[in-house]
Amino acid sequence: MAQPRTLFEKIWDNHLVERQDDGTCLLYIDRHLVHEVTSPQAFEGLRLTGRKVRRPDATLAVPDHNVPTSDRSKGIEDEESRIQVETLSANCAEFGVPLIEMNDARQGIVHIIGPEQGLTQPGMTIVCGDSHTSTHGAFGALAFGIGTSEVEHVLATQTLIQRPAKNMRIAVDGDLPPGLTAKDLVLAIIGKIGTAGGTGHVIEYAGPAVRALSMEGRMTVCNMSIEGGARAGLIAPDQTTFDYLKGRPMAPKAGAYEQAVAFWQTLPSDEGARYDREVTLSVGEIEPQVTWGTSPEDVLPISGVVPDPSALEDEGERQGMTRSLKYMGLTPGTRLQDVAVDKVFIGSCTNGRIEDLRAVAAIAEGALKQGRKVAEGVYAMVVPGSGLVKEQAESEGLDRILVEAGFDWREPGCSMCLAMNADKLKPGERCASTSNRNFEGRQGPGGRTHLMSPGMAAAAAFKGKLADVREFLG
Amino acid sequence: MEKFTTLTAVAAPLPMDNVDTDKIIPARYLKTIKRTGLGAGLFSDIRKDGDGKGGPFVLDQPAYENAKILVVGDNFGCGSSREHAAWALLDAGIRCVIGESFSDIFSSNAGKNGILLIQLPPEQIAKLLDDASRGANATLTVDLEAQTIQGPDGGTISFEVDPWKKHCLLNGLDDIGLTLQKKGEIDSFEAGQKAQQPWLY
Numbered sequence: 042m043a044q045p046r047t048l049f050e051k052i053w054d055n056h057l058v059e060r061q062d063d064g065t066c067l068l069y070i071d072r073h074l075v076h077e078v079t080s081p082q083a084f085e086g087l088r089l090t091g092r093k094v095r096r097p098d099a100t101l102a103v104p105d106h107n108v109p110t111s112d113r114s115k116g117i118e119d120e121e122s123r124i125q126v127e128t129l130s131a132n133c134a135e136f137g138v139p140l141i142e143m144n145d146a147r148q149g150i151v152h153i154i155g156p157e158q159g160l161t162q163p164g165m166t167i168v169c170g171d172s173h174t175s176t177h178g179a180f181g182a183l184a185f186g187i188g189t190s191e192v193e194h195v196l197a198t199q200t201l202i203q204r205p206a207k208n209m210r211i212a213v214d215g216d217l218p219p220g221l222t223a224k225d226l227v228l229a230i231i232g233k234i235g236t237a238g239g240t241g242h243v244i245e246y247a248g249p250a251v252r253a254l255s256m257e258g259r260m261t262v263c264n265m266s267i268e269g270g271a272r273a274g275l276i277a278p279d280q281t282t283f284d285y286l287k288g289r290p291m292a293p294k295a296g297a298y299e300q301a302v303a304f305w306q307t308l309p310s311d312e313g314a315r316y317d318r319e320v321t322l323s324v325g326e327i328e329p330q331v332t333w334g335t336s337p338e339d340v341l342p343i344s345g346v347v348p349d350p351s352a353l354e355d356e357g358e359r360q361g362m363t364r365s366l367k368y369m370g371l372t373p374g375t376r377l378q379d380v381a382v383d384k385v386f387i388g389s390c391t392n393g394r395i396e397d398l399r400a401v402a403a404i405a406e407g408a409l410k411q412g413r414k415v416a417e418g419v420y421a422m423v424v425p426g427s428g429l430v431k432e433q434a435e436s437e438g439l440d441r442i443l444v445e446a447g448f449d450w451r452e453p454g455c456s457m458c459l460a461m462n463a464d465k466l467k468p469g470e471r472c473a474s475t476s477n478r479n480f481e482g483r484q485g486p487g488g489r490t491h492l493m494s495p496g497m498a499a500a501a502a503f504k505g506k507l508a509d510v511r512e513f514l515g
Numbered sequence: 516m517e518k519f520t521t522l523t524a525v526a527a528p529l530p531m532d533n534v535d536t537d538k539i540i541p542a543r544y545l546k547t548i549k550r551t552g553l554g555a556g557l558f559s560d561i562r563k564d565g566d567g568k569g570g571p572f573v574l575d576q577p578a579y580e581n582a583k584i585l586v587v588g589d590n591f592g593c594g595s596s597r598e599h600a601a602w603a604l605l606d607a608g609i610r611c612v613i614g615e616s617f618s619d620i621f622s623s624n625a626g627k628n629g630i631l632l633i634q635l636p637p638e639q640i641a642k643l644l645d646d647a648s649r650g651a652n653a654t655l656t657v658d659l660e661a662q663t664i665q666g667p668d669g670g671t672i673s674f675e676v677d678p679w680k681k682h683c684l685l686n687g688l689d690d691i692g693l694t695l696q697k698k699g700e701i702d703s704f705e706a707g708q709k710a711q712q713p714w715l716y
Contacts, residue, residue, distance in 0.1 A: 058700050058701055058704045059697060059700050063678045063679055065679040067697060067700070067701075069705075071715055078546075079596065079598065081548035081549075082550045085548070085549075090691075090692075095701075098716075106545075121546035121547070122546055125546055125548060128548050164712075165715070170598075171596055172620060185620075186596035186620055187596060187620065188597070188620060188623060188624035189598040189624075190624065190627035191623065191624075191627070193691060194691050197691050198691065198695060198697075198701065199705075200694055202679070202690055202694065204677070204679075206619075237533075237593065237618075240590070240616060240618060240619060241619060267594075267620075270593065270619075272620060300713075301712070301714045304712060336533050357532065361531075361533075459542045461545065478537070478595075480538065481538060481560060481561070482560045483537050483542075
């Protein structure tokens with residue numbers, strides 16, 4: 042009998058073009074997503090060497106990092122941002138790569154639109170010059186971020202030279218109670234394994250709590266695999282996955298769809314498959330999470346207090362924590378719920394999908410009924426992950442609730458997740474954010490980021506401080 | 516890419532863990548459409564903090580003006596996939612980074628740009644950080660073929676390196692050119708996949 046294999050191993054084996062004696066593999070890439078920031082130098086490389094794009098039909102480009110989230114009808118004001126977006130359009134035209142333009146209704150964050158269009162499918166290999174490509178692993182696709190040299194390699198050859206990763210399995214038991222979300226799960230996981238815990242591994246998420254997540258929740262979990270050091274996250278495809286894909290523009294059409302589902306059902310890890318590392322976690326151990334420091338592993342339950350470096354034994358760790366707290370402007374022992382915020386950012390490839398916006402609108406609706414609005418002095422922005430997410434939200438009337446409650450309703454894009462467009466924190470400003478990285482300067486030089494779920498960010502907007510979303514539930 | 520064979524150079528100490536790619540090069544420098552000139556943004560936001568003791572940032576100290584080696588802590592290069600981090604290091608003259616561990620994507624990006632990453636256990640990193648802290652008097656010699664680092668006091672440390680990466684670095688290979696020679700294998704892979712999973716085409 043064949044040796045039991047993990048989901049990762051099956052996808053890997055299915056895409057092997059060639060394996061060298063030293064273990065280096067040539068891996069076929071099924072789909073390649075492209076955005077404006079990490080591709081110009083790759084296209085330039087093709088031009089200089091007279092090379093072509095091997096499979097434009099397997100490639101899809103969209104500008105997302107630099108696009109304004111305000112009125113775009115007059116184009117992009119910032120010259121460098123505008124040149125980068127125009128360069129993407131010119132490159133796509135020259136090399137025949139399909140492009141969703143900035144003013145197309147389908148435009149959005151590359152990791153939102155791939156699944157939304159049905160491009161992302163189980164069993165595929167998917168890459169993009171962006172570390173949050175791990176998002177697509179929610180469908181049981183091997184999806185990972187690559188650098189620009191590798192973008193050029195994929196454009197030219199539709200393959201990558203890789204070595205297989207190790208297998209890690211993280212199982213989460215229990216049912217998520219109200220107020221606890223996929224974001225809390227993944228933050229708790231990163232807190233447990235650390236920001237380098239998954240280095241060299243692909244993480245497969247499993248267990249009842251993961252299985253019960255919607256596709257959007259699964260995307261949130263896989264999205265932040267990279268914050269745990271893993272280049273890719275995976276969740277075995279199941280009926281939830283197949284139902285999500287059915288009828289999407291780029292998903293297999295009737296006839297082919299049934300054939301595809303039959304294949305997808307063979308992908309989950311075999312009984313007895315071997316993992317290099319296994320981690321288990323129970324929902325019962327988890328409260329709504331919020332980060333206090335400048336690494337995603339610096340995470341605590343919202344009931345916690347700012348940690349004290351003097352309690353650490355290791356000198357390096359003590360120095361690291363002291364630096365983080367100084368940057369964050371926090372004093373050890375302060376209750377997290379006493380920390381006041383200046384801005385709230387709801388959006389990103391982690392939490393910019395329709396369910397995220399519904400969660401925020403539900404909190405806002407409850408607050409409005411109690412006569413509450415976004416706290417005075419707090420600026421709260423909602424940036425839908427794509428034009429279609431925005432349309433859907435508007436058709437459900439979510440925008441009206443959010444605007445009435447005092448939120449700013451914006452156009453789609455990466456926005457203040459990484460502050461490449463005009464949306465930035467000012468030095469010293471503190472932000473409750475649904476994004477994925479709390480690194481120093483990530484949301485603007487000197488800006489201070491606290492990562493949390495959409496509901497938690499909404500709660501912070503109304504209280505003007507880090508807050509427990511459970512106080513806002515029914 | 517430029518070959519990497521041996522390198523004798525001043526090593527600069529940067530004893531920090533989790534130096535993410537936003538620290539190596541903040542996003543505002545990513546708006547360029549070129550690979551060159553990114554050295555101007557290298558460590559831009561942490562440079563202003565100096566050395567933490569009131570002095571300038573390590574790479575701004577005269578002793579490390581010509582540093583081509585960086586000795587760092589754990590999990591260097593975590594975060595974003597931006598190859599601009601590797602381009603910025605290269606533009607500033609750094610050809611080798613020695614640390615406890617590196618993120619996966621940064622490792623790949625460094626290799627594609629002729630930057631050698633060397634992973635060593637914490638005790639050896641502590642020793643090299645100590646060596647590097649002696650400034651311009653303390654040069655290291657890195658020999659990729661022999662997989663050794665020679666310290667200023669004559670001691671030698673051995674290191675492991677991925678054989679394929681070593682081959683590419685020693686020869687300065689353009690791996691796209693190499694892969695294009697496998698066109699036949701890629702063609703036949705596609706034909707096989709198309710027969711089995713026609714919905715992908």
